[in-house]
Amino acid sequence: MAPATTRQRGSIGWLPSGSARVKVYAGIDQLTGEKMWLRETVLARATRRETEREAEKVRTRLLNQVDERRNPRTGTTVNELIDRYLEVVDIDRKTRAGYVGKIEKHIRPELGKRQVGAVKAETIERLYAQLRRCRDHCNGRVFVQHRTDHEHACDEHTSRRKCAKVAQGDLEVECRWCARACRTHTCRPLAPGSIRVVHAILSGAFGRAVRWGWIAVSPVKQIEPPATPRPNPDPPTPAEAALLLNEAWDADPDWGTLVWLMMTTGSRRGEVCGLRWSRLDLDHAGVAIFKRSTGQIGGRMWEKDTKTHQDRRVTLDLEIIEVLKEHRARCEQRATELGVSIAPDAYVFSPSPDGSTPTKPDSVTQRYLRLAARLGVATRLHSLRHYSATELIAAGVDVRTVAGRLGHSGGGSTTLRIYTAFVNEADQRAATALADRRVRPPNRRTPTERAAASPED
Structure with missing residues (x-):
């Protein structure tokens, strides 16, 4: 009886150019159910x-990939992987929106x-x-970057307002339409923090693909993941x-009360907008409880x-307590004049007379930026957190307490690493303390002794 022959796995075909095409069966696609093939041209x-x-070597290599299950088990695309991911x-709604924006653009x-x-x-x-x-993936192309995808006139803003500076009170600011004008594309790199977000998306998606x-x-x-952006807090x-x-x-x-509260507590804008009267104890403990955002x-x-998914109690000083009581009285007076009442669970800052709806966080940011622009102060709303942390550290408050007020974990490492700016006053105290303990050459007088000495000496 003749010995059984083993069927050869994979095939080698020949092209008119003399090149060889290697083809190896790789199983069934897990998503489509169709046959999968590994192909390579020699x-x-x-x-x-x-x-x-050489084609035999390639066929052996591809067969080893299949046997060791190192080949892809599906021919699906990255688009399909991202959709499944x-x-x-499980991420926050706003984080998801940020992810989707970077997925669609990059x-x-x-x-x-x-x-x-x-x-x-x-x-x-x-x-x-x-x-x-370049964040716009221009690849060196020269093109006009339009401010909108809809039909428009590229120079529309010049007919509505001159491009020169516009007077606002005693100050002059740039025309707000100039920033929206269509112009020749200029390459701008994507911020390192945003590149790290792209990396996190790809890492999560391909990690799921392996799983x-x-x-x-x-x-x-x-x-290697993109470098972590270097913290550079710049409080006012x-x-x-x-x-x-x-x-x-x-x-x-009312607006001043909101800014004052953010400056005092170092809270995030969403936490202040989501603060309710029922979470303010102005008569006994004197605390604000940030539970929701x-x-x-x-x-x-x-x-x-909240961002850390934890409740946070922040003690209020007597002056901000008085300011909040005055704010409550104004809210109640407006509600009475309009024939409505303020519920115990109403929002502290609300565009509605009865406090039933919260103030929009984006509106708070925009109003603050307009305020800073009018005053010529280069700052942003989040810098009020930097200001609160920096002033507390400069005043000698321990880091753990500052971290607790701002809602940080990790024993205050985040507070020191990100939110505390360089404080000249504290640095001067450190220099003085070092000078007092430092050894000096014999017979050398201190600056205080030299200043006290007479000119004849």
Whole structure:
């Protein structure tokens, strides 16, 4: 009886150019149920025999990939992977909106049509390098960057307002329409923090692909993550903070109260907008309890947990307690004049007379930026947290207490690393303390002794 022959796995075909095409069966696609094949073309060598030997090596390598399950188990694209990832990932609504924005602008256009198994570490590193050059993926192209995708006239703003500076009170500011004008594209790198978000999205998506058995190894794990942006907090100076607070109070006591509370507690804008009267104890303990926050995307608002998902009690000083009591009296007076009442659970800062709706966080940011622009102060709303942390540290308050007021974990490491700016006053105290303990050469007088000495000496 003749011995049984073993069927050869994989095939080698020949092209008219003399090159060889290797094809190996790789199983069934987990998503589509169709057969999968690994294919690779071997360029023609000097002789057909040499090409055939090289093709045999490639066939053996591809078969080893299949046997060791190192080949992709699906031919799906990155677009499909991202869609599946967004379905299962558990993140905050606003974080999801930020993810989607970066996916649509940076990931889908560059990687979306590639097969998941075809994305290599080099592919992702080249994407990061491109983002460090230009956030708009221009690739050196020269084009007009329009301010909107809708039909418009590129010079529309010049007919509505001159492009020169516009007077606002005693100050002159740039025309707000100039910033929206269509102009020739100028490359601007994507911020390092945003590149890290792109990296986090890709890491999460390809990590899920490994977990689901689509690929054997995540290409993101093979590259070095983008560097962490160096913290550079820039709080307003005490003089600038006083100027901002006075101007806000003169414009509207309610608005001034909000700015004062943020400056005092170092709370986030969503936490202040979501603060309710039932979480303010102004008569006994004198504390504000931040339990919930207000989120906003466009015109939609919702109530959510605080950023750390923990309640936070912040002690209030006597002056801010008095300011909040005056604010409560104004709210009650307006409600009475309009024939409504303020519920115990009403919002502290609300555009509604009965306090039933919270103030929009985006509106708070925009109003604060306009205030700072009028005063010529280069700052942003979040810098009030920096201001609160910096002033408390400069006053000698221990870091753990400051971290607790701001809602940080980790024993205050985040507070020191990010939110505390360099304080000249504290640094001067440190220099003086070192000078008092430092050894000095014999017979050398201190600056105080030299200043006290007479000129004849």
